[in-house]
């Protein structure tokens with residue numbers, strides 16, 4: 001959820017909206033010790049670029065800080081690891097025996113253990129509820145106590161949650177409680193770790209280190225699937241699920257271990273007016289002496305941006321509904337885009353892939369199918385790092401939607417036609433290896449399309465769209481929409497798949513068709529624009545489908561015709577509405 005925080009760190013230090021023009025008269029008397037006058041947002045932007053240049057170093061001299069960020073990215077890993085393991089747990093014989101219900105197998109006297117849809121939905125989704133709480137409420141602790149203490153606190157909460165789950169013997173509600181607690185720790189980590197990585201990283205490697213977070217989410221999912229496969233195959237007792245859960249202690253220790261090597265964030269120190277400690281922290285992270293001019297420059301940028309945020313103050317909720325400055329329109333965009341990221345259906349596969357493939361494709365092992373999905377997701381996230389920075393947001397989202405639509409048509413149609421040829425009620429469908437192969441292949445294409453586009457672009461786009469004054473609130477609401485849909489989908493999927501089987505894929509397909517039109521008609525391109533330029537673009541009323549050729553005021557050549565981007569000529573789309 002918080003991939004955007006790279007931008008938070010960068011944008012807030014380097015890009016400031018024109019609306020929030022500020023002026024600081026800085027001299028030796030400046031309360032925070034700003035060494036140089038920074039009088040406008042443009043100057044701040046220029047200063048940030050200069051500081052970044054001065055701090056540049058070959059990557060070989062960055063190994064230490066990259067390793068530290070890698071350990072902090074374990075916050076993403078634990079999130080992914082939960083996604084990758086829970087779907088398997090609900091299919092494990094020992095887990096079902098302990099926490100499921102009993103029923104008689106049709107036509108025999110045997111009793112089997114199973115999970116009702118409600119119990120399945122709750123076991124999976126309570127984690128998301130905890131995450132939402134951690135990210136919206138507990139995350140405030142990072143500003144109060146510092147990033148390091150917040151992470152240490154999250155690791156302790158995480159360990160408690162895992163302990164409660166691992167010690168569950170028969171009581172399903174103990175698992176529920178454990179998952180809520182673990183979720184709240186992971187929600188907290190998802191905010192703090194990304195912010196902290198962004199704040200510690202020298203500017204030249206920041207996009208790389210922050211991207212490590214999503215990479216670690218996908219690696220966590222993949223490893224979770226792998227470990228589940230192994231324990232499910234080799235054990236019939238509680239080791240099936242207790243081993244993967246037990247490994248979580250190791251992840252928590254790695255996070256705590258990292259804290260011994262990392263300095264506290266310089267930005268946090270500046271926020272607390274502890275400037276000398278901020279300087280020390282910057283010096284350590286950049287491997288420079290604290291008297292180095294580059295350190296002073298970077299410190300100036302951080303101080304100015306913190307001050308700027310203070311001056312911008314807190315926007316009231318009423319301001320979010322203003323249409324004149326296009327804030328409300330942008331909020332709608334963020335909420336819809338973040339909702340659609342979940343409504344694309346990715347977590348149907350990540351959480352329930354094992355169940356779905358296991359239940360209907362008798363020739364396939366659901367656990368093996370998950371490993372394939374997890375690997376495709378992880379491997380596709382590597383090119384995603386490049387794609388996000390290289391190609392336009394609009395085109396990637398549009399192509400991603402089209403790709404996923406195509407895959408879901410095939411996936412759902414094959415499922416509906418070949419596995420439930422007589423409607424949805426038949427609960428003993430014929431199994432078909434051909435159908436299974438085809439569905440798995442198209443699931444992989446689908447995951448590829450998702451991981452390379454919508455997975456991270458939704459966050460990038462939102463983080464680039466809001467003026468600083470309302471940014472935190474708008475991002476918070478948009479991210480909350482993502483969590484809420486994540487919860488709804490993980491809770492309701494068992495009911496829906498029981499009722500309409502693979503036709504569920506058509507629901508996601510419908511959402512993706514909507515997403516295509518929504519992006520086409522509503523989402524302007526933001527790549528390579530500063531926050532200020534994005535603001536201009538919205539205020540000028542640039543038509544989204546023409547926004548790729550938009551040139552911001554400062555960069556226009558004499559022959560640029562500004563009306564072209566705002567008026568719909570010929571058979572344009574504006575009339576469509």
Ligand SMILES: OC[C@H]1O[C@](O)(CO)[C@@H](O)[C@@H]1O
Nearest residue numbers: 001083217218347350377455
């Ligand atoms: O890699 C897929 C995972 O990444 C997310 O989109 C979060 O960034 C999750 O919703 C999903 O489980």
